[in-house]
Amino acid sequence: MTRLVLPLAAGLVLVEAAWLVAALPAAALVSDLGGLLVAGLAAYSCATAARRQPRSVRLFWILLAVTMGLAALGRTVWTVDRLTGGGLPHTPLVGATFVAGIFTGAAALLCSAAAPRTAVGRARTLLDGLIVGLAMIPIGWVLVFRGVAAADLADPLRAFGQLYPMLDLVQLTILVATIGPHRPRWRAMTFIGASLTLRAVADVGYVSLAARGDYAAGHPIDVCWPLSYLLVAAATRCPPPPVRDDTDDAAETPLPPWWRVALPYLPVVGAVAAVVLAHRPTGQIPQLVFMGMMALLAALAVRHGLAANENLRLVVRLRRLAYTDQLTGLPNRLMFTRRLRAALSGSRPVAVLLLDLDGFKQVNDRFGHATGDLVLTGIAERMRTAVNGDGTVARLGGDEFAVLVDRERAVSPEALARRLLVALRPSPGRDEVGVHVSASIGIAEYGPQHASHTDLLRDADIAMYAAKAAGKAAYRSCTPALRESAVSRAELIADLRRAVDEGQLRLEFQPIVDLATGAVTSAEALVRWRHPRLGTLSPDRFLPLAEETGLIVPIDRWVIQEACRAAATWRDRMPATSVSVNIAAAHLRRPDLIATVAAATSTAGLTPSTLTLELTESALIEGSEAVLDRLRQLRELGVRIAIDDFGTGYSALSYLHRIPATELKIDRSFVARLGDDARAYATVEMVTKLAGAFELSVVAEGVETERQHAAVTAIGCVHGQGYRYGHPGDLARLHAALADRDS
Numbered sequence: 001m002t003r004l005v006l007p008l009a010a011g012l013v014l015v016e017a018a019w020l021v022a023a024l025p026a027a028a029l030v031s032d033l034g035g036l037l038v039a040g041l042a043a044y045s046c047a048t049a050a051r052r053q054p055r056s057v058r059l060f061w062i063l064l065a066v067t068m069g070l071a072a073l074g075r076t077v078w079t080v081d082r083l084t085g086g087g088l089p090h091t092p093l094v095g096a097t098f099v100a101g102i103f104t105g106a107a108a109l110l111c112s113a114a115a116p117r118t119a120v121g122r123a124r125t126l127l128d129g130l131i132v133g134l135a136m137i138p139i140g141w142v143l144v145f146r147g148v149a150a151a152d153l154a155d156p157l158r159a160f161g162q163l164y165p166m167l168d169l170v171q172l173t174i175l176v177a178t179i180g181p182h183r184p185r186w187r188a189m190t191f192i193g194a195s196l197t198l199r200a201v202a203d204v205g206y207v208s209l210a211a212r213g214d215y216a217a218g219h220p221i222d223v224c225w226p227l228s229y230l231l232v233a234a235a236t237r238c239p240p241p242p243v244r245d246d247t248d249d250a251a252e253t254p255l256p257p258w259w260r261v262a263l264p265y266l267p268v269v270g271a272v273a274a275v276v277l278a279h280r281p282t283g284q285i286p287q288l289v290f291m292g293m294m295a296l297l298a299a300l301a302v303r304h305g306l307a308a309n310e311n312l313r314l315v316v317r318l319r320r321l322a323y324t325d326q327l328t329g330l331p332n333r334l335m336f337t338r339r340l341r342a343a344l345s346g347s348r349p350v351a352v353l354l355l356d357l358d359g360f361k362q363v364n365d366r367f368g369h370a371t372g373d374l375v376l377t378g379i380a381e382r383m384r385t386a387v388n389g390d391g392t393v394a395r396l397g398g399d400e401f402a403v404l405v406d407r408e409r410a411v412s413p414e415a416l417a418r419r420l421l422v423a424l425r426p427s428p429g430r431d432e433v434g435v436h437v438s439a440s441i442g443i444a445e446y447g448p449q450h451a452s453h454t455d456l457l458r459d460a461d462i463a464m465y466a467a468k469a470a471g472k473a474a475y476r477s478c479t480p481a482l483r484e485s486a487v488s489r490a491e492l493i494a495d496l497r498r499a500v501d502e503g504q505l506r507l508e509f510q511p512i513v514d515l516a517t518g519a520v521t522s523a524e525a526l527v528r529w530r531h532p533r534l535g536t537l538s539p540d541r542f543l544p545l546a547e548e549t550g551l552i553v554p555i556d557r558w559v560i561q562e563a564c565r566a567a568a569t570w571r572d573r574m575p576a577t578s579v580s581v582n583i584a585a586a587h588l589r590r591p592d593l594i595a596t597v598a599a600a601t602s603t604a605g606l607t608p609s610t611l612t613l614e615l616t617e618s619a620l621i622e623g624s625e626a627v628l629d630r631l632r633q634l635r636e637l638g639v640r641i642a643i644d645d646f647g648t649g650y651s652a653l654s655y656l657h658r659i660p661a662t663e664l665k666i667d668r669s670f671v672a673r674l675g676d677d678a679r680a681y682a683t684v685e686m687v688t689k690l691a692g693a694f695e696l697s698v699v700a701e702g703v704e705t706e707r708q709h710a711a712v713t714a715i716g717c718v719h720g721q722g723y724r725y726g727h728p729g730d731l732a733r734l735h736a737a738l739a740d741r742d743s
């Protein structure tokens, strides 16, 4: 039966078409019956489609069945009225039935599989349709009715006949708006669209014919209506639409093209033009046009209100999406760094706990990503509960979480880390998916007003890796030592290049005393590097790198200038107190050493004899004739020259007489062994005697204890340097030591 419906309806349409075109007798009756029967068959087809097709399109077919049923009903009433009354029965009942059908048709479209699913979305689509339809009132009036005598239009039913094409357009617009961007298209909608287009054309044709009084029942145009119902019946034979998956499809659906967005507004422009035209001949706007315009304005206002509201919601939703992790609902990395930066600019210390799951990759590999996701959401939940408001928990990505602790807090970051480790411990019944992973936590803490959040995160990262290395399921805090070991050589070299220019170098001064009187006679300048992240580094940490890269030369140059400037601060009170600086072998090989020294002393207003250059034994031995020559020139200037770390080199004493040195510093390794090593004692004694023979002054380095002090004094060293007399310290401390001597 069902299979026969479509051919039957098609046959009926063909017969009617032939009949009307040939203008055979009783054309009016044939037209009425044709419309009625095909509408009935279409209603039947829709009803069976509603039964057979999936739930998602059931309501759509039911509403279409009702629409077709109403069309059949309207045709029936029309036919009866026409046969009994004569003339065209534009009765309110006929009008109401047809209009009701149009409403159910529009409702069907709004329920179609492709229609927006939110109430707001549907309202918007409906309003788009209404706007187009209402805009057609002035346009239609100008196109169709302007030439019609006012008297003919007095019949309200005739005048309102133009509502049919208008309502057709409402439906067509809704259809275009709903099927638009969704792919794959549902073919049934193409048939429905063709049906609506045909009906709109037929209604326009009918209204213009009727307005001019050119229409009579049985006119060939009548065949358009059954044909449009036939198209609806044909639509039921299309396969049902693919099921839309109900996840967030906003991301996948492409944006509609601009013209589709602008579509409802193009007729509005036309309507405005039509009103101007309608106004022209009489200076008045016809009532229908006026009402249409008012309704149009109202629809536009509501539509814009909806759009504005929807935009606001979208913005809020987008913001939420941008700042939250989709899986766990925690703040994401973007949000976390924003909060971290804000916290760092505040007035309280800021700590970050960086948490990385141990062996999470294996979970993913062995149990699949779905299980991995479950583990992550479980961990997120436990963390949230464990932190319980004492910090901000975030997921930085992958299996990496973080907690920001910045408020006036009752817990230390370490206590919080312990709490987290306890919370993440395996607990039977609580392990959501039967797999358990532990976590390693790294802690880093900065004082307030620290600029760099990346440094803080990097420190936490370093500490986290240390926790992993320490056997996992543990926490570690970042210490300078940890940090240092994590910074690579290459990074350190890169940093060192900037150190001089950015003023990160500092000098410390260690007093050298007269062993007989204990008075400070000079000071050795020792360089320190205040590394921005690693803290203060001793020369052993960076001078080897500086020597390898040649950066030692600018560093030494800076030290010479700075040491001279320091000596200038006590020059007037204690002109005899000198300053010594260490000169690297590489620097000694450079001809410009003399110029550097001369410039530094003269700029500081020092006599060159207040400056001592300390050169290591090894640097001197490898020195060429040119180096010796340079040393002689320096001596001629008045600069003093010390042989540093004496006794550690080849100790080829023969070179001593060739070098224009003024003093000799006995290496601290000998001094250290003085108490318990007779050979060390003998060596120091011998060296002191030797120095006397060469008229060199002797400094015993590294004197730490009373015993060492007594020994070097007994041996006859003139000067001593070491912790026994003072640690290296800043210039202020040296000034204090110098003042002691004064008093």
Ligand code: C2E
Binding pocket: 510, 525, 526, 527, 538, 539, 540, 543, 556, 559, 581, 582, 583, 584, 614, 644, 645, 668, 701, 702, 703, 704, 721, 722, 723, 724, 728
């Ligand atoms: P150095 O020339 O032998 O400097 C003396 C070192 O011994 C200093 O170490 C000093 O802090 C340390 N020291 C002083 N008294 C004692 C003590 O009683 N016991 C012990 N154990 N150590 C003591 P620092 O400052 O770490 O310097 C290490 C080396 O780095 C220096 O050895 C020197 O060769 C080099 N250096 C330091 N500053 C400069 C510089 O400005 N330029 C160059 N080229 N080298 C420098």
Ligand code: CA
Binding pocket: 524, 582, 614, 644
């Ligand atoms: Ca030295």
Ligand code: CA
Binding pocket: 644, 645, 665, 667, 668, 701
């Ligand atoms: Ca030394």
